[in-house]
Amino acid sequence: MKTKKLFTLLAVVIALSSCSSSQTGEKTSSAKVNTQNTQTTSEVKSVPPADMQVRSTFNSITTWNQGQQFLNVIGSTNDPKIDNKSWIAIYREKCGFDPGVHSATGAVCPQNALGGHVVMNGQSQRPAKNSLVYIVPICTSENNQPNLLMTIAANGTCAVVLNYWMK
Template identity: 40%
Template sequence: MLDIQVRFSLPIAYQNAFVSLHDREHKVDFHLKEGTHVAQSEYVDLGVVDRVEGRRLLGKFSFEYTYEPDRHVVTVNGTDFDSARSMCLTTVPEGTSEFCRQRVTGGGFVADDLTSNPRWNYVTPLTPGLRDVFKGIVRTVNDRVIEALQEQPHLIVQVRKHPPEMSAEEHQKFLTVYRDGQFQGLHQAGRQYGPGEQVFTVDSVFGGEVTLNYGEAFANVIGSTNDPKIAGLTWIQLWANQFNTYPVICTSYQSNGFGCGNSLVGGHVIAGQHASVVAQGSNSVWIFPICVQHNNNDNVYMQALKYLKGIWLHNYMG
């Protein structure tokens, strides 16, 4: 079981003739267990709905996660990741069944999330700006959940995010080719591909970001280096695009006395001290900037010393 607590208060005070929100700090607890589940907080007292007989307005938070204690990995959705499974605030006037849901980016179904309740519906001219207040609360709670997870000792946090924005020309550079589920390299314009070969966009493998603990051990993925050198440069450019900076040094620079060079690639790596082949469809592969010497040596492991954030690949070679 993984337990975290986060605190939040209103981004701005809100009060009118229909709804009043408490201007005070709230705390919410989440309990994460092994597997993929939906974490739910207890209800908190947000304020009063004057238009519903002055009843208390209660709210609870929920989000989907995957917790793998054997790998010390937890996966959650990022604050800007548009999904019906992202952080959600469910509000209800006490003693009624008139639920409304506010999601972190608006993902989901409006007809279900903002139901046609006869009295409680905050997306009306009677409550101007209230939806923005709730959206701000949800985003704050989601950010603080991620921060709380990243502060947990010995826990690796994977955060689902959308790929960085790219031009059509850049996007084409990240097309990958698979044959019978095996990675063949990057797509080559003008080349004719056979019926057993499939071309995938970066969206199909980009999971988001991963944050490692300082000194976390990781090792090469065996079987991912058969792409030409330009592919390595492409992966490192994807990392640079995601984090808005170009790496200038190996993530594991001189770890355990290893002689790092100055040429860097975006290395396919996994947690642990042993290089390994990774099963098709795995969600455990990351991209980190590493030197060519580390990338070509499967007999040593690396450590997260210079960069703690990497790209997480979803459904690797799937």
């Protein structure tokens, strides 16, 4: 009877020491780790670290004059925001001007203008990485028309220059 109690006590001590070592972060055998952490390829999602995400970066500001034609950038929807700020917030910060409901085209938007990724007429609407693109205030309706040729309404219109999707 005494032997049975000793074996039971020994089994409990061994079980507790196994739990204790895995909870405190001590290394366990690689065979045990591999069987517990096995995943199929379909379950694995590759997410780059935040500092490795591709995103546009601020370059400078410039001014466009009345008559400058421009188009929307196609494919900029997923461009991560700079410092988690909306594109119109970047425009307001860098240009020192809040366009409110006014588009750079002279249109009055039903809601506040947004900061649209655009290129000058003649540039590709699908710019290569590291190309220069611009942020100007445009209406949502203008932003939703990829092939709409727009024209700057006033001289001295500020445009934010971005290095497009630069690492």
